[in-house]
Amino acid sequence: MSTVGALNDEALKRKERLKALRDKRAAPKTIPDVDKETDEIKEKERLPKPSFRSYNPGSEKLKDLSMDVIKPSDVTDIIKDQIDAGKTEHVVSEVDLNNLAPRKPDWDLKRDVSKKLEKLERHTQRAIAELIRERLKASQDDLAYVVMGEGIRRKVDDDDDDD
Structure with a gap:
């Protein structure tokens, strides 16, 4: 029977907490213009700002948010360097034929059946x-x-x- 009393006490505490939360939410709405301005500032901070890469917006407010057109850089020098690096001859002094020769097709069967x-x-x-x-x-x-x-x-x- 003591558990029933404890459950009732917990339910009353929960009701009081919920009522306090409702009162807390309702209180800021009663204060006039000052809270509205702070709410608008907070909302603007929360919302993401769009960035227009390939779209030119018609509105003057949104034109400030559009990104500048970026031209691709010249990569021919980088590619030429890479091609020249690939043309150099690498001399291999020792070649291990075991690594180059393919395994026999039945090597796995021999391993499993051994x-x-x-x-x-x-x-x-x-x-x-x-x-x-x-x-x-x-x-x-x-x-x-x-x-x-x-x-x-x-x-x-x-x-x-x-x-």
């Missing part, structure tokens, strides 16, 4: 090792023949036949 390829390479090595183990278990032949495969065995057998 991690997956490393993982795949590990799986491939495991699979090859597993195949070698299976061959060793299947045949009790010499380890070198099993690891190198049948091609070396045939080559060695052919060499033995020639002797």
